[in-house]
Amino acid sequence: MATEEELFASVDALLEEEPQLPPPSERARLREAAGITQARLAVALKTSTQTVKNWENGRSEPKEPRLSAYQRLLKGWAAKHSAHPAHPASSATPTPTATPAPASSPQSAPFLEAFSAPAEPEAETTAPMQAPAAPAAPERPAVRRPVTSSRRPVAKKTTQPELDPRFPHGPLAVLDGDGSAYGVNGIVWDCPATTIPQLVEWTLRESGLGAPKLHRNGKESDPLIVLTAAAAVKLGLPERLEGHEQRRSLRLPDDHPVVKQVTRAKWKLTQRGFGPWARIYRPAQAGQRQCVQLAVLSWDALDTRAWPGVTDMEPADIARVLGIYAQRVITPRGSTAVSGLELMTALRPPTRAVQDRATGNWVSGHNPGSLGTEPVDPAPPEATQEHPVVVNSGWEGGFLDEEAYQWARDLDLLTGEEAALPWVVGLDLNTAFLAAASRLMVGLSGPEQVQHPHFDKRIPGAWFVDLSHIELDPRLPSPFTPSGLRPTGPAWYQTHTVAYAQELGHNVRPTEAFLRRETGAYLDPWHDRLRTAYVDTLADLGVTKDLSDTEFLAAMERHKQADPGSAAVLAAIKATVKGGVGKLRERPQGRHYKDGDRWPALERPTWRPDLRAAVISKARVNMHRKMLRMAEFTGLYPLAVLSDCVVYPSPGRSPLDFLPYSTSGKPIPGAFRLGSTPGLAKVEGVREMAWAVDLMEQGLNPARHIKGGDAVLDEGE
Structure with missing residues (x-):
């Protein structure tokens, strides 16, 4: 007969074994009997829908602490919906709230009950799987572990943004050198890519990344992958870019192996090439965009003035910070200045679908209140000295000097x-x-020149008027000049400046103006x-x-x-405001520029x-x-x-x-x-x-x- 000591040793050995789960088919039956979808279960267990599918078809098995949490849930469902012969994992009858968590996994109870992120578990073990040729929805990567970080995370209320079901893993991920992709919703999954083309394919087909449109007539945001220095090197990129005269011109040479890889894989780069912010795309098919944006941290993609301390954070915290910005502002698309300008267009798309009266077909038409799709040249006094409308016309009539104090x-x-x-x-x-910018009426059409106009504060434009006769307390700066000095004669002013002179009780008589009749906020x-x-x-x-x-x-x-x-x-939000306003008048770059030549920014409708x-x-x-x-x-x-x-x-x-x-x-x-x-x-x-x-x-x-x-x-x- 066995001694008490031998019996206790046998029991202890059983306790040390991993929790046993019912067969995959039984897991699916219990979930369906409970009326829970795979997507809802994935949210509860802090994983992806594809991972739950893998558990239920036998392609992979969960690891701690999800293993104990999943077993606890299945036991509870089995007690309510038992229909098959008892299984070692499903014969127990206690409800989920009555089953104590195993001693080896103290996090599993709060993980299931409060869905809070536990300590870092082992990676999932996933068997090789064959992806369908044309899946109804993109396959999701198996989540390895919830995020933990050595640094203070951002505020709890902002770390779990509400996600679009089409983009279950949020707008972006931060990729580290070990292949870990850190998402904004507190998960980490394996990225198998070892080249840039593989990374692009993985992002579009498997990652579940992206963001919904900000306006019904707009476009969804392309997924963003942020590369740490280690990830960049692993993918064949140099850790740093050197030898360029200006940071904004940094880019890989066209003969770089990575650029050749992209081309051979039939992907394209925008005219800006492969720089700190690179867009890799193929032409849209059936109205579906195929575009991924990359940001290389070690190439100064995140300016320290706009993103203080972010590049020194752990990848998980970088993902959280950028994710909050993406949720509240826009998925970053370059510098904060670029993002500020892109946000204007995303919220006021230039086109919308309209029905052609002759054919009945739906076609692209102008979206009222937007700036349209074509650039509009400014009036000469609104332009800069190097602008073609100034150089080609020989304009010598002066310019607006509307600047900050x-x-x-x-x-x-x-x-x-x-x-x-x-x-x-x-x-x-x-x-x-x-x-x-609040309730600011601006011109939506091109400028119209008017001689001896009657001033109307409701019409945006540039007015040539003499305000030098207005005398104010010298202990205050003049409201009419950025230097604060009193004007010395007639000059060009924007509508708000002239209206303020009128508000102060002075008569204003413009001799000339460039006005925009179509207006909007x-x-x-x-x-x-x-x-x-x-x-x-x-x-x-x-x-x-x-x-x-x-x-x-x-x-x-x-x-x-x-x-x-x-x-x-x-x-970053404050930099987005200032940078976005500044980018409305982006100046030409590069030492080879000659006055009178057009520069790329002039081709944007938002060069205003x-x-x-x-x-x-x-x-x-x-x-x-x-x-x-x-x-x-x-x-x-x-x-x-x-x-x-x-x-x-x-x-x-x-x-x-x-x-x-x-x-x-x-x-x-x-x-x-x-x-x-x-x-x-x-x-x-x-x-x-x-x-x-x-x-x-x-x-x-x-x-x-x-x-x-x-x-x-x-x-x-």
Whole structure:
């Protein structure tokens, strides 16, 4: 007879064995009896639908912790829907909530109940499988493990974006050198590709990547694969690109082996070639796009100014950060400037399907409110000096100078009372250009030249008018020039600048104008989407709209430390706004360019310097209006302005020491006020008055240096 010690040893040996599962056919029967689809089960177990299919047809078996979780689920279903002879794994009767998790897999219970990501399990073991020649839906790769990371992840509420069922793994993935592809929804799967053509095929056929259209008349976003340095080398790419005169011109030479591989596989590259952001495509077939975008991290695809700290993150965290940006803004398609411009088109597609009255067929037609499909040349004063409409016409009539403020007060105008204040405080307007884009009426048609027009603030355009006679307080910058200096004679101004002169009570009599009669709020959807993205991302960092001003200032002091991932998303959103506006007037690149030649950007319908001028003009006028209200209510005047940053003398280190409030404690309408939404203010920096006076004595702008670094309106890369 066996001893007690021998019996316990036998039982312990059984306990150490892996959980046993019923046969594949029984797994499928139990799931169907419970009324659960394969897709729903895949979501519950943090895996892909194809992996569940593999389990149910015997092509692969789950590994821990999914194994224990899956077994627990099958036991519960078996207790309710038993119809076959008992199986070692399905004869137990406890319900799922009553079955304790095995000691060797402590994560399995919360994994099943709360769907939270457990610690890293072993890889799935997948048997070779033959893909069907023409599958009804693309096959999905087997998921290996949920994501874990050594770095702080982005905020929990943003790590699980709502996914389109056509793109179950989200818009993008980050590929590492070991073949692990990190998705935005917390999964990692194996990518078998060893060449770029194989990677493209895998992405289109198996990855389940992509994003839905942002407008019903638009297009789905192409999947994005981000390559780490190790992944780039594994796929035959150099770790770095060297020897080019400008970063924006970086690309592989046409005779590089990888470029030849792409060509031999009958794929194409865009005219930009294989650079940090490469698009690889084949012509659309049956209306289906075949295009994959690659971003090479070690080739500086993510500019550190727009994506601070992201390239140093783990692949899983890079995927999360880019995934949040893709969910809230757009799947990255290049620099943030490029993405900002692409977002305009994605939200206002140039065409829509219309029915031909003669034939009854559906054809492509103009989408009202969009910029159309053909580029429109600007009026000469709206263009740049090297533009063909200027060079070829011999235009010498001057140009619009609608730029952001760069002004510092003359030191002689600093009063003794102001100089006695101990501090200067810099206020920065949240995404001032974005706020200016709200309900902004712009021209949708080409310019029409008019002599001696009657000024109408409802018509966007360029007006030649003399505003030099308007005299304002010299302690404020002029609202009519970016330098803040009073105009010296007639000049070209955008509609908002002239309208503000009229608002201030002055008569305006233009002698000439270039006007656009067809108008629309083209940028409204762009504004709305970016505004929501900005506010939601600040909320992830603990800066919400319901905070008091004191709470807001405290939250802003610590928001970047709250979560580096969300802080990077916020920086990218702000760069998208400025870069997108700047790219509306992208200048020619390269030392070989000659004035009068057309450059590639001119062939875009979105090369619209008049739109850029309208945004900046309105932003500058908004800034002046707030400064004027501040002077009326507080008697305070700014020392300096740089774009959306204004510096005020202050008796204390906080803006609460000088901002105007009513007797009830509410901010005065029209003046600067604190808050997290676009157009409201936050603190840019605080310095001593002596520091500001010293800079002004040197002819420098305190607003440029109160925080450190330069504020530049990027005109795109």
